[in-house]
Amino acid sequence: TKTTVGILGAGPAGLLLARLLYVAGIECVLLEAKDRAYVEHRQRAGILEQGTVDALRECGAGARLDKEGLVHHGIEFLFDKERHAIGFPELTGGRTVMIYAQTEVCKDLIELQVSAASAGAPPLLFETSALAVDGANSPNPSIRYKTKDGAEHTLSCEYVVGCDGFWGVARAAIPEELSKSYERTYPFSWLGILADVPPSNEDLIYARHPRGFTLLSMRSSTVSRNYIQVPNDTDANDWADEEIWDEIERRTETKDGWKVKRGPITQKSVTPMRSYVHEPMSYGRLFLAGDAAHIVPPTGAKGLNLAVGDVITFANAIKHKVATGSEEKLQKYSDNCLRRVWQAERFSYDMTNMLHTDPNESEFVDKLQIARLTRIVTNKAAATDTAQAYTGFPLD
Numbered sequence: 001t002k003t004t005v006g007i008l009g010a011g012p013a014g015l016l017l018a019r020l021l022y023v024a025g026i027e028c029v030l031l032e033a034k035d036r037a038y039v040e041h042r043q044r045a046g047i048l049e050q051g052t053v054d055a056l057r058e059c060g061a062g063a064r065l066d067k068e069g070l071v072h073h074g075i076e077f078l079f080d081k082e083r084h085a086i087g088f089p090e091l092t093g094g095r096t097v098m099i100y101a102q103t104e105v106c107k108d109l110i111e112l113q114v115s116a117a118s119a120g121a122p123p124l125l126f127e128t129s130a131l132a133v134d135g136a137n138s139p140n141p142s143i144r145y146k147t148k149d150g151a152e153h154t155l156s157c158e159y160v161v162g163c164d165g166f167w168g169v170a171r172a173a174i175p176e177e178l179s180k181s182y183e184r185t186y187p188f189s190w191l192g193i194l195a196d197v198p199p200s201n202e203d204l205i206y207a208r209h210p211r212g213f214t215l216l217s218m219r220s221s222t223v224s225r226n227y228i229q230v231p232n233d234t235d236a237n238d239w240a241d242e243e244i245w246d247e248i249e250r251r252t253e254t255k256d257g258w259k260v261k262r263g264p265i266t267q268k269s270v271t272p273m274r275s276y277v278h279e280p281m282s283y284g285r286l287f288l289a290g291d292a293a294h295i296v297p298p299t300g301a302k303g304l305n306l307a308v309g310d311v312i313t314f315a316n317a318i319k320h321k322v323a324t325g326s327e328e329k330l331q332k333y334s335d336n337c338l339r340r341v342w343q344a345e346r347f348s349y350d351m352t353n354m355l356h357t358d359p360n361e362s363e364f365v366d367k368l369q370i371a372r373l374t375r376i377v378t379n380k381a382a383a384t385d386t387a388q389a390y391t392g393f394p395l396d
C-alpha cells in the first residue's frame with residue numbers, strides 16, 4: 001500500500017497530526033501498536049496551553065473540551081507554609097491554560113478519525129506495530145510493520161512522521177553519525193494518584209517542602225489528580241492510600257490551617273523523570289515529533305504541549321509544500337522545533353530543580369530554591385517570565 005504521510009504512533013502527536021492532515025486534504029495512514037482502549041485510558045498529562053486549546057478548536061476537536069475543560073487563570077506556589085498566587089492573564093496579555101486530560105484529547109481525536117474513515121479516509125490501524133522506517137533519506141521512505149496476526153507488511157510513503165514516543169522505532173532510522181542526544185536523569189520520581197474527591201483548591205498548587213515536592217492538580221470538579229516526589233524505583237503498591245494522604249498533608253501544611261481534602265484513591269502509579277533531546281529532529285523525509293524526539297520532566301506540564309507544537313509545525317510545512325512545491329519549511333522543521341523545545345527543556349528543568357529536594361544536595365541549594373521562589377512571587381518581571389513560559393512558547 002501507498003500513502004502521502006505515514007505516521008507511527010497514535011498518542012496525542014500522531015492523532016492530532018492525522019486530524020490536521022485530514023482537514024488539509026492530505027492523505028495519511030496512522031499505525032498504532034496498542035489497542036484503542038489502551039490509548040484512550042493511558043493516564044498522563046492534564047494541562048493544555050492556550051495554543052494547544054486553540055489548535056484543537058481550529059481542527060474541529062474543541063466541542064467537548066469547551067464544555068468540560070476547566071479554564072485556569074493561574075497557579076499557586078506553596079513554600080515555607082505559605083501559598084502565593086501567580087495570575088496568568090494580567091502577566092501575559094490575557095493568556096490562560098486549560099485542565100483537560102490527555103485521555104480525553106485522545107478520545108476526541110480518535111472519534112474524529114473514525115468518522116473521517118467512514119467518509120473514506122484510511123482507517124486508524126490499532127494493534128499494528130511499526131518495526132522500522134526504511135529509506136528515510138530516499139524519495140520513497142517506507143514503514144515496515146506487523147499486524148496482530150504476526151504478518152509483516154510495508155507501507156510506502158512520501159513522508160514519514162515518527163510520533164511513536166520515547167520507546168519507538170522511528171528515531172533509530174536517523175544515522176548515528178548524524179545524531180546527537182542530550183540527556184539528564186533525576187534522583188527522584190513522581191507517585192501520581194487519581195482520587196474521587198473534589199480539588200482542594202481552585203488553582204493547581206506546586207509545593208516545595210523539605211520532605212519533597214507535591215503537586216495538587218485535578219481532572220474535573222469531582223476528581224483530584226495529585227503527585228508526590230518519591231525515590232526512584234518506588235513501587236506504588238508500597239504506599240497505602242492513607243499514607244499517601246498523610247504525606248500530602250504534611251507537605252502542604254500552611255500557617256492558616258488550610259488542608260487537603262481526602263477521598264478514595266482509584267489509581268496510583270510511579271513516573272520516572274528525564275530530560276532528553278535528540279538532534280536533529282528530521283532526516284531526509286523522516287520527521288520526529290513529540291516524545292519520539294524529546295522528553296521533559298513533568299514539572300510545568302510541557303510534554304503534551306511540545307508534541308502539539310511539533311505536529312502543527314510539520315502540518316504547516318507540508319501544507320506549504322503541497323501549495324507551493326517548496327520544501328523550504330520542511331527543511332527548517334528541525335531547527336524551528338528545536339528552538340521552542342529547548343526553551344521548554346530549560347523551563348521544565350528549572351521548575352524541577354526549584355521544587356524538588358535532591359538527596360545529594362546541601363542546604364545551600366535549599367536556600368537557593370527558596371530564594372528563586374521568593375523572587376518569582378515578589379518580582380513582577382520574574383513572575384511574568386514564569387507565566388509566559390507556563391502558558392506556552394510561541395511557534396516559529
Ligand code: FAD
Pocket residue numbers: 008009010011012013014031032033034039043044045046047102128129130131163164165166167168169271289290291292298300301302303304305307
Ligand atoms: P506518546 O503519548 O508516548 O505516544 C506514542 C504512541 O506511539 C503510543 O500510543 C505508543 O503505543 C505508540 N508506539 C510506540 N512504538 C510504536 C511502534 N513501534 N509502532 C506503532 N506505534 C508505536 N506530561 C505532562 O505534561 N504532564 C504529566 O503529568 C505527564 N505524565 C506522564 C506520565 C507518563 C508515565 C509518561 C510516559 C508521560 C507523561 N507526560 C506528562 C508526558 C506526556 O504524556 C507526553 O509528552 C505525551 O504523551 C507525548 O505525546 P506523543 O504523542 O509524542 O507520545
Ligand code: DHB
Pocket residue numbers: 044045046047204215217218225298299300301302
Ligand atoms: C499535571 C501534570 C503536570 O506535570 C503539571 O505540571 C500540572 C498538572 C496533571 O497531570 O494534572
